[in-house]
Amino acid sequence: MTRDEIRSLVLRELGRIAPEADLSALPESAPLREELEIDSMDLLNFATAIHAALGVDIPEADYERIASLGGCVDYLAARLAR
Amino acid sequence: MPSLGADMDSGTLLEWRVSPGDRVARGQIVALVDTEKAEIEIECWQAGVVERLIAEVGQKLPVGAPLAWLREEGEAAATAKPAPAPPAVAPAATAVRPAPPVSVAPRAPDVRPPPPPPSPLRVAVGESRRVHASPLARRLAKERGVDLASLAGSGPGGAVVAEDVQRAAGARQPAERVLAVAPTAPAEAAAAAPRDRREGMRRAIAASMAKSKREIPHYYLETSIDCGHALEWLRARNESRPVSERVLPVALLLAATAKALRRAPELNGFFVDGAFRPGSGIHLGVAVSLRGGGLVAPALRGADLRSLDELMCGLRELTQRAREGRMRSSEFSDATLTVTSLGDLGVDRVFPVIYPPQVAIVGFGRIAEAPWAERGMLAVRPIVRCTLAADHRVSDGMRGARFLAELARLLARPEEL
Numbered sequence: 001m002t003r004d005e006i007r008s009l010v011l012r013e014l015g016r017i018a019p020e021a022d023l024s025a026l027p028e029s030a031p032l033r034e035e036l037e038i039d040s041m042d043l044l045n046f047a048t049a050i051h052a053a054l055g056v057d058i059p060e061a062d063y064e065r066i067a068s069l070g071g072c073v074d075y076l077a078a079r080l081a082r
Numbered sequence: 083m084p085s086l087g088a089d090m091d092s093g094t095l096l097e098w099r100v101s102p103g104d105r106v107a108r109g110q111i112v113a114l115v116d117t118e119k120a121e122i123e124i125e126c127w128q129a130g131v132v133e134r135l136i137a138e139v140g141q142k143l144p145v146g147a148p149l150a151w152l153r154e155e156g157e158a159a160a161t162a163k164p165a166p167a168p169p170a171v172a173p174a175a176t177a178v179r180p181a182p183p184v185s186v187a188p189r190a191p192d193v194r195p196p197p198p199p200p201s202p203l204r205v206a207v208g209e210s211r212r213v214h215a216s217p218l219a220r221r222l223a224k225e226r227g228v229d230l231a232s233l234a235g236s237g238p239g240g241a242v243v244a245e246d247v248q249r250a251a252g253a254r255q256p257a258e259r260v261l262a263v264a265p266t267a268p269a270e271a272a273a274a275a276p277r278d279r280r281e282g283m284r285r286a287i288a289a290s291m292a293k294s295k296r297e298i299p300h301y302y303l304e305t306s307i308d309c310g311h312a313l314e315w316l317r318a319r320n321e322s323r324p325v326s327e328r329v330l331p332v333a334l335l336l337a338a339t340a341k342a343l344r345r346a347p348e349l350n351g352f353f354v355d356g357a358f359r360p361g362s363g364i365h366l367g368v369a370v371s372l373r374g375g376g377l378v379a380p381a382l383r384g385a386d387l388r389s390l391d392e393l394m395c396g397l398r399e400l401t402q403r404a405r406e407g408r409m410r411s412s413e414f415s416d417a418t419l420t421v422t423s424l425g426d427l428g429v430d431r432v433f434p435v436i437y438p439p440q441v442a443i444v445g446f447g448r449i450a451e452a453p454w455a456e457r458g459m460l461a462v463r464p465i466v467r468c469t470l471a472a473d474h475r476v477s478d479g480m481r482g483a484r485f486l487a488e489l490a491r492l493l494a495r496p497e498e499l
Contacts, residue, residue, distance in 0.1 A: 040330050041332075048326050060321070
């Protein structure tokens with residue numbers, strides 16, 4: 001899976017959580033929590049969706065590494081390359 | 083006829099505040115409706131011109147039945163006008179058609195406002211009355227010159243109801259009153275149904291909270307709870323589970339609240355008609371904020387009987403459905419205490435306002451590291467500030483303090499939750 005594919009998948013799942021947000025304007029490094037008003041339940045749902053789509057189970061300890069769009073894509077790319 | 087509460091299935095039109103041809107603004111009060119509990123002023127949710135009044139004063143209509151036709155600004159009058167059928171002219175009592183199917187305005191909006199029915203806006207509280215009579219009966223009696231005291235009431239507790247007055251007045255209506263009944267019910271007739279649900283929700287929250295602040299003598303208590311052990315226990319537990327089975331700290335807080343309530347029945351229930359009614363079961367209302375504003379607090383029923391995993395599962399489902407606007411009516415009817423957790427937003431503590439007719443509300447701030455002194459030692463621990471707002475008509479600070487102490491005790495032993 002390419003980085004771009006991962007990115008579009010992440011954006012798709014974020015779009016499900018925050019349907020009203022303009023994701024095309026989402027800054028790469030901004031904290032998703034503040035940017036999209038994501039709470040812990042949203043984050044859990046996001047992690048669940050990523051797990052279902054990519055088979056990557058993001059442990060709670062790694063949550064801070066997926067705190068931004070760029071960080072999240074990097075993290076998933078690294079996990080998938082393993 | 084808008085739904086003015088989960089338990090309302092019909093309402094009686096008491097009064098029109100507008101006439102055909104009137105221009106109405108959004109939010110303007112257009113009618114007064116009597117539900118079983120109170121007279122409620124009905125706002126119009128759309129600007130426009132009143133084309134025609136359909137409902138007749140004194141008429142009882144199911145929720146969803148059209149009350150009037152409203153022509154929107156710019157809409158050609160012709161589209162709202164029915165075919166030039168001769169208006170049915172008849173005494174009102176017989177001109178009343180069966181209410182059209184409730185399809186015009188949905189009976190249950192997708193997102194229901196969280197609180198119980200808006201406060202009785204016009205009920206005179208504590209007014210001494212010689213005769214026990216419903217507001218509608220009173221009004222009809224006045225209109226038709228019937229002496230209420232001379233009537234034998236057939237309502238609950240011998241109360242005089244509208245039918246009694248009508249019977250006494252010979253069910254006469256002023257002969258000059260002419261009603262043109264619409265031959266068809268146009269879709270535009272949904273004037274009285276809130277089009278903008280967010281607006282409706284804001285109004286419902288406002289009505290409920292204003293009633294709470296007006297009527298409930300709140301007292302507030304706060305306690306700081308060390309969540310160190312609970313979080314460590316939860317972290318280890320989650321580590322060995324797939325993401326779909328993980329439990330969030332908020333579920334622990336809910337579990338502890340529910341179980342602590344078992345020993346604090348005065349905080350769990352409703353204040354209705356001047357008296358406390360304990361809840362049958364512990365149904366935690368969970369405040370769920372909606373994207374784009376607004377708030378619902380559907381109930382996790384039987385919360386104290388659920389395992390931690392069951393609670394988490396219920397919470398997940400509830401949150402999702404609340405945010406998608408798919409609530410169940412049962413969830414709105416009977417939360418016995420509400421829990422609000424704003425920790426995700428980074429606030430330290432919440433000063434919650436009780437949802438009437440409930441008698442207490444529990445608030446949790448964020449779980450954050452703080453200096454914590456214990457047994458002569460200073461440490462940095464994850465602390466949550468738990469607040470309780472409770473109704474002084476039902477309980478006292480001592481009782482509330484015991485509840486919070488019990489909650490803290492339970493959180494210190496998460497294995498038992």
